[in-house]
Amino acid sequence: MSQTDTNKPNETKEMELGKFGKFLKDNGIDSTRKDDSINVETIVISVKDLEPALRLLKTSSETKLNMLLTISGVDYTDRIDSIYHLWSYDHNDALVIKVELPKQSQANTDTVNLTSIANFWSAANWHERETYDLVGIRYLRHPYLRRILNPWDWEGHPLRRDYKQLVDALNDKNPHSFR
Amino acid sequence: MSTNLETTNLKTDEMIINMGPQHPATHGVLRLILKLDGEIVRHVEPVIGHLHRAQEWQGQNRTLFQYQALIDRVDYLSGMFTSLAFAHACEQIDGCQIPPRAQYLRALVCEMNRISSHLLWLGTFLIDLGALFGFPFYPFREREKLLDLFEEIAGQRMMFNYIRIGGVQRDPKPSWFEKVRKFTAEFPDRIDEYEAIVTQNPIVLKRTKGVGILDKSVAMDYGVTGPSIRGSGINYDLRKTRPYGIYPELNFEIPLGQNQGDTWDRYMCRILEMRQSNNLINQCLDKMPEGEISGKKQIAGLRIKAGEGFSAIESPRGVLGCYVISNGSDKAYRIRWRNPSFCNLAVLPSLLIGRPISDIMAIFGSIDVILPDVDR
Numbered sequence: 262m263s264q265t266d267t268n269k270p271n272e273t274k275e276m277e278l279g280k281f282g283k284f285l286k287d288n289g290i291d292s293t294r295k296d297d298s299i300n301v302e303t304i305v306i307s308v309k310d311l312e313p314a315l316r317l318l319k320t321s322s323e324t325k326l327n328m329l330l331t332i333s334g335v336d337y338t339d340r341i342d343s344i345y346h347l348w349s350y351d352h353n354d355a356l357v358i359k360v361e362l363p364k365q366s367q368a369n370t371d372t373v374n375l376t377s378i379a380n381f382w383s384a385a386n387w388h389e390r391e392t393y394d395l396v397g398i399r400y401l402r403h404p405y406l407r408r409i410l411n412p413w414d415w416e417g418h419p420l421r422r423d424y425k426q427l428v429d430a431l432n433d434k435n436p437h438s439f440r
Numbered sequence: 441m442s443t444n445l446e447t448t449n450l451k452t453d454e455m456i457i458n459m460g461p462q463h464p465a466t467h468g469v470l471r472l473i474l475k476l477d478g479e480i481v482r483h484v485e486p487v488i489g490h491l492h493r494a495q496e497w498q499g500q501n502r503t504l505f506q507y508q509a510l511i512d513r514v515d516y517l518s519g520m521f522t523s524l525a526f527a528h529a530c531e532q533i534d535g536c537q538i539p540p541r542a543q544y545l546r547a548l549v550c551e552m553n554r555i556s557s558h559l560l561w562l563g564t565f566l567i568d569l570g571a572l573f574g575f576p577f578y579p580f581r582e583r584e585k586l587l588d589l590f591e592e593i594a595g596q597r598m599m600f601n602y603i604r605i606g607g608v609q610r611d612p613k614p615s616w617f618e619k620v621r622k623f624t625a626e627f628p629d630r631i632d633e634y635e636a637i638v639t640q641n642p643i644v645l646k647r648t649k650g651v652g653i654l655d656k657s658v659a660m661d662y663g664v665t666g667p668s669i670r671g672s673g674i675n676y677d678l679r680k681t682r683p684y685g686i687y688p689e690l691n692f693e694i695p696l697g698q699n700q701g702d703t704w705d706r707y708m709c710r711i712l713e714m715r716q717s718n719n720l721i722n723q724c725l726d727k728m729p730e731g732e733i734s735g736k737k738q739i740a741g742l743r744i745k746a747g748e749g750f751s752a753i754e755s756p757r758g759v760l761g762c763y764v765i766s767n768g769s770d771k772a773y774r775i776r777w778r779n780p781s782f783c784n785l786a787v788l789p790s791l792l793i794g795r796p797i798s799d800i801m802a803i804f805g806s807i808d809v810i811l812p813d814v815d816r
Contacts, residue, residue, distance in 0.1 A: 299532045299749035331778040384663035387786045410489040
């Protein structure tokens, strides 16, 4: 798929802050609210605020968002989003946090960088490894950042929009290939 | 060169042992790199991905209608649940209405699938504990009956493709409901039979009591869900905490572990869950309304509105989530799975460290991981 991806979902307009957005603002972290994803508050925060915000939301007795469901990476051709789905074991509120990472160059092998949260949230460890493997977000300061689902010698990140499989995996004639 | 042979000076080395991926007790293709000090496990590194089939990539390169047929393979023991999670996410983005009969049929087949999945777990768990002869085939006897019932409504025994976006695929005949009733009438006796053999069996107690204690705070930090965390006493079941479908209208209890969250607690949780599921099937059969079975036309060019959403359901292994980003066309822009096995497996190293090597299979069996669900 080419870099001008016409199928990209439309950009959403900004909205008023919700419950968790206000909580973060009270604690000095700015966020912008995006369209809800099925009635769940969705906010965008900056790269530098990610770690303090998640630390706060996890431990604060006010929010108690202590369940990290998943970390997903989504390639929007010009940027990559790292998306955190937070739930709680104690109550029924939920929050989606997005961090937008602009791409430095258009090369498929090029990774974008973000701080890892695996040091204080064990659940993030494998999710970050998977997102690194498939989408190519390099989580800095991750304890063990290496491919988890693909073989260690795989080239490229398969869930990039411009990913092309380099060789035919079934009819591989390359004698140096490990596959 | 020293000739001192005092025992205090004997040097022992840690040994690295590779377990799997073809080990018969790793339920498929899990590979564990173990660092052992004698019999004691000092370090574990699970290596996964041997069964990776690029389900997320398939999701964004196939139409929604094509992809529906593939997602049963995400977790092949509980295909109904993976279909339901995907259908749920798409329906909530689309906003289409599900007819009540389809809702009840979904709950009915899901609870049947929960039983069949737990039955397979029971058989393999006991094989892991060393009960190689005889007993493990008892659960398979009942599982066979359930698979026959599935075959009658879905046409396949394991890859159902029965729950579709908007409803279900086929309306079962009245005779099918009678067969299900017959099954539920005899099933509690069968569970009694398993329990008579296993639950207070001294060998099983010795292998499971106090083994693999999953601490509450560790479990929550790792995002463990399903019977594994309910065994530790945390009441977290989406059917109660975030009810979906018709579960608010049904009566059931959530079994919890009574002790500290050891292997035996997790075993007991699943046994009690099967009894609850049997009860739920009966309630669904009693309340089954008449009417339509699909709220959306099943055509090859099926499309949903633009939008994004995360939807999760309670599968036999925990919270199974599906995150769909749709751009309004017949293909999804991105599909992301949140698999309970993947998250529950991540907690395994912290359970194994410090335990003897013989406990590995008891602990690993008790968290009920299914490898295609880990690797997708």
